[in-house]
Structures are given as structure tokens and as C-alpha cells.
Amino acid sequence: MNYRKLSIFMGKKALKLVFLLIVVCIASFWIVEQSPIDPVRAYIGEMSIQPEQKAKLEEYWGVNTPAHEKFLNWAENLLKGDLGTSLIYRMPVTDVVKERFAASLVLMASSWLLSGVLGFVLGIIAGMKNGTLIDKAIKVYCYILLAAPTFWLALIFLLIFAVNLGWFPVGLSVPIGVASEDVTFFDRIHHLILPTVTLSLLGVASIAMFTREKLIEVMESDYVLFAKARGEKGSTLVKRHGIRNVALPAITLQFLGFSELFGGAVLVEQVFSYPGIGQAAVAAGLRSDVPLLLAIVIVSAVFVYSGNLIADMIYEFVDPRIKQQEMRT
Amino acid sequence: MSTAAVTANRGLFKGFNLRQKTILLISCLSVLLLAIVVSSTFIDDNALSTDFRSKNLAPSLEHPFGTDWMGRDMFIRTLGGLGLSIVIGALASSISTVMSVILGLLSSIGKIEDSIVSWLVDLFLSIPHLLLIILISIGLGGGATGVIIAVALSHWTSLTRVVRAEIKQIKTQDYIHISRNFGRSRWWIAKNHILPHLVPQFVLGTIVMFPHAILHEASVTFLGFGLSPHQPAIGIILSESMKYLSAGYWWLAFFPGLSLLIVILAFDMIGENMGKILDPKRAHE
Amino acid sequence: MTDTSQKSDEEKERSEALLKVKDISLSFIQYASGLRQTELKVISNLSMEAYSGEILAVVGSSGSGKSLLAHAILGILPSNAKLSGTMEYNGHDLSQKKKEELRGKEIVLIPQSTTYLDPLMRISSQVIGNVEEKNKDSRKKLQREIFQKYDLKPEVEKMFPHELSGGMIRRVLVSTAVMNSSKIVIADEPTPGLDEKNLNETLSYFKDMASKGYAVILITHDIEAALKISDKIAIFYAGTILEIANTDDFSGEGEKLRHQYTKALWNALPQNKFRAIKGHQPMQDEVLDGCFFYERCTTRGEVCSKCVPELKLFNGGMVRCNNVS
Numbered sequence: 001m002n003y004r005k006l007s008i009f010m011g012k013k014a015l016k017l018v019f020l021l022i023v024v025c026i027a028s029f030w031i032v033e034q035s036p037i038d039p040v041r042a043y044i045g046e047m048s049i050q051p052e053q054k055a056k057l058e059e060y061w062g063v064n065t066p067a068h069e070k071f072l073n074w075a076e077n078l079l080k081g082d083l084g085t086s087l088i089y090r091m092p093v094t095d096v097v098k099e100r101f102a103a104s105l106v107l108m109a110s111s112w113l114l115s116g117v118l119g120f121v122l123g124i125i126a127g128m129k130n131g132t133l134i135d136k137a138i139k140v141y142c143y144i145l146l147a148a149p150t151f152w153l154a155l156i157f158l159l160i161f162a163v164n165l166g167w168f169p170v171g172l173s174v175p176i177g178v179a180s181e182d183v184t185f186f187d188r189i190h191h192l193i194l195p196t197v198t199l200s201l202l203g204v205a206s207i208a209m210f211t212r213e214k215l216i217e218v219m220e221s222d223y224v225l226f227a228k229a230r231g232e233k234g235s236t237l238v239k240r241h242g243i244r245n246v247a248l249p250a251i252t253l254q255f256l257g258f259s260e261l262f263g264g265a266v267l268v269e270q271v272f273s274y275p276g277i278g279q280a281a282v283a284a285g286l287r288s289d290v291p292l293l294l295a296i297v298i299v300s301a302v303f304v305y306s307g308n309l310i311a312d313m314i315y316e317f318v319d320p321r322i323k324q325q326e327m328r329t
Numbered sequence: 330m331s332t333a334a335v336t337a338n339r340g341l342f343k344g345f346n347l348r349q350k351t352i353l354l355i356s357c358l359s360v361l362l363l364a365i366v367v368s369s370t371f372i373d374d375n376a377l378s379t380d381f382r383s384k385n386l387a388p389s390l391e392h393p394f395g396t397d398w399m400g401r402d403m404f405i406r407t408l409g410g411l412g413l414s415i416v417i418g419a420l421a422s423s424i425s426t427v428m429s430v431i432l433g434l435l436s437s438i439g440k441i442e443d444s445i446v447s448w449l450v451d452l453f454l455s456i457p458h459l460l461l462i463i464l465i466s467i468g469l470g471g472g473a474t475g476v477i478i479a480v481a482l483s484h485w486t487s488l489t490r491v492v493r494a495e496i497k498q499i500k501t502q503d504y505i506h507i508s509r510n511f512g513r514s515r516w517w518i519a520k521n522h523i524l525p526h527l528v529p530q531f532v533l534g535t536i537v538m539f540p541h542a543i544l545h546e547a548s549v550t551f552l553g554f555g556l557s558p559h560q561p562a563i564g565i566i567l568s569e570s571m572k573y574l575s576a577g578y579w580w581l582a583f584f585p586g587l588s589l590l591i592v593i594l595a596f597d598m599i600g601e602n603m604g605k606i607l608d609p610k611r612a613h614e
Numbered sequence: 615m616t617d618t619s620q621k622s623d624e625e626k627e628r629s630e631a632l633l634k635v636k637d638i639s640l641s642f643i644q645y646a647s648g649l650r651q652t653e654l655k656v657i658s659n660l661s662m663e664a665y666s667g668e669i670l671a672v673v674g675s676s677g678s679g680k681s682l683l684a685h686a687i688l689g690i691l692p693s694n695a696k697l698s699g700t701m702e703y704n705g706h707d708l709s710q711k712k713k714e715e716l717r718g719k720e721i722v723l724i725p726q727s728t729t730y731l732d733p734l735m736r737i738s739s740q741v742i743g744n745v746e747e748k749n750k751d752s753r754k755k756l757q758r759e760i761f762q763k764y765d766l767k768p769e770v771e772k773m774f775p776h777e778l779s780g781g782m783i784r785r786v787l788v789s790t791a792v793m794n795s796s797k798i799v800i801a802d803e804p805t806p807g808l809d810e811k812n813l814n815e816t817l818s819y820f821k822d823m824a825s826k827g828y829a830v831i832l833i834t835h836d837i838e839a840a841l842k843i844s845d846k847i848a849i850f851y852a853g854t855i856l857e858i859a860n861t862d863d864f865s866g867e868g869e870k871l872r873h874q875y876t877k878a879l880w881n882a883l884p885q886n887k888f889r890a891i892k893g894h895q896p897m898q899d900e901v902l903d904g905c906f907f908y909e910r911c912t913t914r915g916e917v918c919s920k921c922v923p924e925l926k927l928f929n930g931g932m933v934r935c936n937n938v939s
Contacts, residue, residue: 024452024456028464148593152590223730228717230717230722232743241735244734248734260458267552270551286553321733321776347645
């Protein structure tokens, strides 16, 4: 019976995703088409070129093809699973996205976990010690982190740990095309630490603040009052009732934060020259690589959607309260 | 049973109660932000002229934020950048607020309108904020207009949700039903009964949106999609500073970013305290 | 405020009250709109006593702060509450520290609704409570016995609170009170929304507890239910107690009752005159100098508007009124 409910749920969500992607594709294609920026100019920069060369490049970029024709071509290929060729990397967009997104996933996943765990712990401590000095310190820390521009934090970290202390390389770039055998596992980890820490800082603040508020709310609830009336107190009280009731909403929130995570990754990757999808997005945007940019938009939409989907599933299938209400009606 | 106004006499401002302290804090921060904007408009072009005799100087009394590779004073550049950021943030969040008002009221008209609005909200939230801003900014060809519109178009969602929820709650009140029974049109009710209740939400919503707008503007400018390199924006300053990091010119990045952080914090605190005045339940903390 | 027992020998043996509440007042500091600070007084100069083996009902209208009286006795008031006055338990001062020691053990609470159960914890874990690992098995056994006694099926143990019906919740909450060898049971509104059968059943649990020697404090707005099982009725009005009457005093047209308000309550019952009293209770933020009942009293004198009458002994009960002597 539950499997039936799950399949109906997933079916609905899949349909929604398809519809959403169609709209996202049309809308982003249209937006990019509106751009007054000359793509060839954007690609070659200030360099001067011969008119014949320019005409050739314009043809390569498809400048003179009508928009609807371009869209139909692109959409048709998209349905066949072909995302076109990246103009700046000169290889299939699918390959670029695969390689870049894999790198970004490692970065995002590790900082997602780090920020989740650290934020939750900090939030619980602050909530437990509500009003004390520790609470205030954690709160100030969170406020500052939330107000700090991500890319500036990245710059400062780079300054301190790479330039001054020399613990990490300044140019972290591993150029695309370098044989993966040349990059050791340790190298990868080494290159990952600073971006991960930077990216997780932002997430720590929001999850800690949320956990804190939620814990305070739970600790003021009737059931905690009753637990107190029954002699429970201190950390056992928080463990038995606080964490139990805060954990699920906090995990849900963490899944809903995929959008912010992706945005943060774009900035962090740019500063640390981390070869991920964010950096590719910036390059594609700056140099008018429309096929690559559109592909990244689609991938990011799917990424955000899956985060929301998991959050919905926790809400629908994991929380016992919801399960029960469904069964009653 | 007695009502007594009790003044809390603790902390820094003895003799002030919490209300006065909150208002004092809001005023001080507002004056600070206003001072930044006003003084940034008075910056003399001479102050930013190139002077290669004093290039790449570390912070000193004469140049508190140091100087850059063209000998320009970083404090003045930062001040100009902050002023620009605040103005852009103000424009973008005002546009966003107007959009939220219109869409929020639209959603109150009927079921179909409501589902269109919530679908739009979902659509705009489906792509990461930053990517959306980049996309729109490219579509508009970059520059100040591009950034302002891009930021405005990506920040209306949360306030619209708040407005929508608030309207739903107001609509259950009796006087709305009575008004409808008297044959008032939906727009008339929206305009005369619902809108006035939402004014505090708009004020607060705009203030809360401000820091996000500023941060996003700085971010896209930093990435190269926003303001042009000729404008004295914080994003531009920081992206330039990246070239000089390995040279050890730390002040080029440190002070401008820190100043931006302080401005954002100031806005956050104004929003937080305004919220406390409007919703006293939160003041107990 | 001395003891009130001038009755049977049996009661004289336990003449010393187990719990004495002396002259307590409770107020809250609150922030109103625009951050103006106000003090809200919810309990003023309240005194009462609870005896082992007896049921004392505290009767008052909903939302008048009766629950806070229970929370004050247990020491679980929120941090912005200000409590004054004294309490004695078993002849010793009941300080906040002492309350923390005793609560859940000797003094237990039966809360009013399902919101007092953790929504994400299974029923048996909640009833057993937080215990050391080595005591778990014996507690589990005890819980099974209690569930059997209260007609709760074994599968209830594994359920979550929202899966239970109102009647089952009630029995689960009562079970929590008998898990320990407690001496005082404070039941906060245990009977709202129950049908006749469930009501009588719930009341019988309290009767049963009292007969086993517990001191039961029944906080309720339902005077009829209270009259069915209580030994004494305390009338809670505007944050204080206007009268403490014996249950037998509620008879006829209420001639034996001491306070006008109690008489009015008695006569408002459907089986009596079914006549409601005019007016309403003073609001919690109103400034009152005189008798709290002044506005609605028909026999008020000039002195009544100036000072609050003391709670005094009269005809085997207590009353707070200037007109009786």
C-alpha cells in the first residue's frame, strides 16, 4: 500500500519535473537570445580580426540563424540527448558537464555534510544555553557569517592559508584534459580542503540559526514542560525530546538549501580556480558559450529539484505524524 | 492586578528601556548607512586620480585602507563602492517589493490567479539564485541596469510568499465577508481592506531584502557579469584584488570586503530590530 | 489560613496538610506592541491546602490561569514569571530546588491534552520516562501492568501520540502519574470533551487514587464533574480563591455556600435554576484595588471597593468576602 503511494508520488513529481524543465529550457533560451552582447566579440575579446575570419566565427556561433530555428535545432538535439558542442572547450557539452559536475558534487557534498553536522551541533549548543555567553557568541558568529560575502571569505582564506601560511597551493587549477593518472588522491583532497571549508561556512550559519530557534521552540513546548514536570532535565531532556524533534526539520532544511549551495559553489570555484561546474558556468557566461550555459542551467535545475524532492519525501514518508494523517483521511 | 511600565535597567544604556534602545540602535545604523551614501556622492575625482608615486602602499594614517597599483586611495574607492552598492540594492529591492505587492494582491483575487503566482514562485526558485541573476544579466547585456533588474527579478519570491500567507489569513476575517456581502468588488477589497494591513510587511520585507540584494550584486559583479570595470563597485575592487593576492597586497581585498560585511550587518540589524518592534513576541529573547 | 478540619476523627488523624500554598502571587513581564513593557498579574494572594486521601477541586473558568497554579507548585514556570509567597510540603519549605527534586517522583502532574506528549516518541518510552538502563525491565513490567489496568492494549505501547483516540490519551496520561509512588497528583483539566462514560471512568481513576492515599488536586472548569468526586471545592476567580467549600455545602439553593459567586455558579447549573450571573471576570491587566468580585456583587459596600478582603474561616470553610462574619 505504501509502495503504491510512493509510486504515485514519484510519478507526479516526475511529471512536474518534465514540465518545469520544458519551461526552464524555453525561458532561458529566450533570455539568452535577447542578449545584445555580440558573442563573437565576447569570445575573442579585444583582439582585432579580419572580416572573413569574423564571418567564419559568426557562422560557427550561429549568429545569423533565426532564433526559432536555432531553438528548434537545439531542442531536437536535446531530446536525442545531444546537448551540442561547447564553443570554448571545443568538446561535447555532455562531456564537459559530466566531468565538471562530478568535481563540483565532491565539493558540494563534502561541504554540505560538514556544514550540516557543524551547524546542527552549534545550533543545539546555542539553543540549550539560550541567553548565555556561549549562545551569544554563536549567534554573533552566525550573523557575521551570514553577512559575509562568500567570495570575500574565499579570498581571505586564500590570503591566509595559501599565500601567508603556504599550506595550500594558490593556483589550485587542474586544467581540463590533464590525464587523471597524474593527479593523486592526496592531491585531490589537498585541493578540496580550502574550497570545502569556505563553502560550508555559509551553510553552517543558516542551519545553526535554524536549529537554535527550533530547539528553543521545542523546549518551550507543552511536551517538554511535561517532561520537566516528570523530573527530566538538562542534557538528557535535550537528547530525549529536543534533538528528536529538531533533527528532521533541520535535515529537511539542509536539503532545501541545494540552491544556495550551488550558488556558493560558483563563487568559491571561481576564487580557488576549482575546475567545477560553477567555474564552467562563469566561463560560459562571460564568453557566450550558449550551449554550455544552457546545459548548466538545466543541470542546476535538476539538482535543486532533487533537493526539494528529498525534502518532500522526508516530510511525506519519514515523519510519523504525516504518515498517520494520511492514513486517517 | 496592576499594569506597570517597567524599565529594564541593564546593559550599556542605563535609563533607556528596550523600546528606546531599539529605536536608538535603528537610528544610529540608519545614520551610518545614509552617511556612506551621501559622502560617496561627494567624492572628488581628484581624490581618485592615478598617482604612481604612492602605489601599493600598505595601510597607514594617511591611507587607512592602503592604496592600489595606480596609487588610488582604497578608503575612498571603498566608500564609493559601498555607496553604489547601497543605491543599487535600494533600487533592486524597491522594484522587488513592488513586484511582490502586485503578485501578492493578484494571488488574493482568485484560485486561478493564486496558482499562477505560486507556480511563478516555484519557477523562479527552480534555478540557483546566482545562476538566475547571471542569466538575466546576460540577457540584458550586463551593466548597472542589467544587474538591478536581474537582482530585482530574483528576489521577489520570498516576500510574495509572506504576502500571500498574510492575505490568506486576513481574508478569513469577518469584515472581509461583510464587505463582500455588500457587493464590493475583489479589487476594491484588496485595495481598501487588505493592502493597509500589509504595509508593515512591505517595509520589513524591503529592509530584509536589502542585504541579499547588495550581496548578490557584489557577487555577480565580482564574477564579471555586473557593473563594468570602470565603475567603482566593491565587486570590481575585489575581483581586481585577486591579481595581487600572491604579491601579498592583502589590504586590497581585506578592507573593502570587511566594509561590505559591516554594511550588510547594519542592514540585518535594522531589519531584526524593526521586526521586534512590529512583532513584540520575539522581544523576549 | 489555619487548618479547616473540625470533622470526623478519621480526618483528624491526617489533620496536617501535605501541601500548603500560602499567599502566592504570580506575574509576568511582557512586551506589548512597540516594545512597551508591562507586568501581567495572573495569580494574587492565593492560598490553599491539599490533604492526603482527599480530592481538592480548583474550579474556575477556562483561561483564568489555573494551569499556572499547577506549574507554580511543580516549579516549571517560564523564565519571565515572577512568583512570590511560600509553599510547604510535608511540613518543610518547598523551595524551587526541592520542587526540582520532588517533581515526577512525589509530586506528579497529569496534563490536559495530547500536546503534552512528545509527538515523535513511542507511547511506552514516554510512560516509562527517562530511567537508568538497569531499571528499564522492571519499569517496563510496571508499565504493562498499569496499561492492563487502564485497559490499554499492548499495541498502544508502540504507537505515536497522534495515533491514539482522546480517551486513550487520557488513560495514557493518567498512567504516567501512577508509574511512581507519588504522594500528590495534580490533574490539570482532565475532563474536557469527554462523553458521559469516559468522564465517569476518568473521574473514577482519581477517586481510586485518593482512596489509596494520594492527595489529588483536580484543576477544572467543570463544577459538576468536580462535585461528583471531590471532598472540597476551591473557587478560583480572577487569579485568587474566593471560597473553599465542602462538597456537601452544594445543596438546595446553595444556602450553605459562603460566597455570592459560588452560589451563582451553583444556581447556574441546568439541574438547578439554570440562571447565569451577569458581567464578566476582570481582565488580567486591569488595576483592582478592592474586592475582585466588586463589579458583579449585589451586596457590595463602600469598604469593598477599597481593600481586598482576607480569606477567612467561616462555617467550616474559607471565604474571601467582607459581608460574612
